[in-house]
Amino acid sequence: MRAVTTELRVRYSETDQMGIVYHAHYLVWFEIGRTEWCRAAGHPYAEMERSGLFIPVTRVDAAFRRRSSYDDPIRIVTRMAALGSRGCTFSYEVRNPADDLLADGTTRHVFTDAAGRPSRGPTPILAALERFRASEA
Amino acid sequence: MRAVTTELRVRYSETDQMGIVYHAHYLVWFEIGRTEWCRAAGHPYAEMERSGLFIPVTRVDAAFRRRSSYDDPIRIVTRMAALGSRGCTFSYEVRNPADDLLADGTTRHVFTDAAGRPSRGPTPILAALERFRASEA
Amino acid sequence: MRAVTTELRVRYSETDQMGIVYHAHYLVWFEIGRTEWCRAAGHPYAEMERSGLFIPVTRVDAAFRRRSSYDDPIRIVTRMAALGSRGCTFSYEVRNPADDLLADGTTRHVFTDAAGRPSRGPTPILAALERFRASEA
């Protein structure tokens, strides 16, 4: 499966009083990974929404394995684990520069219209996402 | 000026690695104060948006005077400092149960439609807000 | 299992451009549920941290079943699903006033010291949490 890597630095606002990243922010990083995966696949998510295709999150699971701290450089490695006509699943690894796994997880999504009603993804977009998903880097 | 008081507890997610509330969250608390002021005035902000009146923030200033920490009970005291046909100004005080001032500030707002175009506030709503604004508690 | 219910209103800052609550905020609500469960059990989490017992999140899973919007009143129903000497598991339901299930999930936790090293929870605290956990409302 094609992996797309995104880099960022931990923001001060993402830390909590334990001195580490507050766990919910990893879900925001997953979203950033998704955004960059879609852009790399040729279908930026902002354009998909403008065309009427919304991809909200319906489930998430995540494991927090090592701590990260303010200003740490981190990498998010994103793959689309599954794709159907009704929705898709992304998987994520968050790693530090030494390639240690900090966290991993998956998000499941359904395709909807702007009002949140389930819909089928448009065939040309699904075909493009599937080609990219299954491609070599 | 009529003051509306809202109570909340500091969330763990609102702390940072200094062990105190991250400053940007005070702006979120100001927003909560505004929400409760509008509700007390008889015009919940959610209803105003549904009727097509949006009140985005155009300026903010805030002073952070004392620290607050996870699970601290705090009070937000909100007043509408000025109201015109084009916009309004709110002022806020954030206090602890001993009534110490933790932070204060103001936000300025314009009235717009859903697309963000400046508009005049509807006369009946402005009249109701003005009556409440100038009323005694 | 003892259920502790916490009420809150959706903040404007918790919405996103889909017009609904951004999914990561449900994890913040879970944390608020945990905080209130611990308080109800007689051991506020802020006190546990001051005594040197930290309870970071190691895993989370959540399902988002119905949308919630700005200013909606919601209830978080929290239970401690499991408790051992090394950690614990909380479960959560997020419901609207009509008792519809908006989201549910679980978080797993380990007990650590302030430096993040795994530790055993103090026996008196564990005993108190276990009594509350298994009690009737």
Next chain:
Amino acid sequence: MRAVTTELRVRYSETDQMGIVYHAHYLVWFEIGRTEWCRAAGHPYAEMERSGLFIPVTRVDAAFRRRSSYDDPIRIVTRMAALGSRGCTFSYEVRNPADDLLADGTTRHVFTDAAGRPSRGPTPILAALERFRASEA
């Protein structure tokens, strides 16, 4: 005054139901600008905190002039407007790629120790910051 420019893309989590960036996130962007200014000056803020120098925000003001939306590329231009032995002031401009001003503002800071007590900044660090502050790009 030396200006340091940082680039980022608007995160989905930073939008609200108006379809634009929620205003409090600009303060987070200001913080990112500060972080990169300090790094460029040779004194990463994470190191300053590790050495015992904390620089909390005591005042902020900001004006929101144009809207920004999900996935927009933006630039934060940061300057240190003033520096004394007790604290400093940063100024910020947030601009889009067409160089339109989206927002600007300032933050005031005091120097403290880890417990939040006011302190004087260490002379060598102050000297280095002052040299960088007044330098040409």
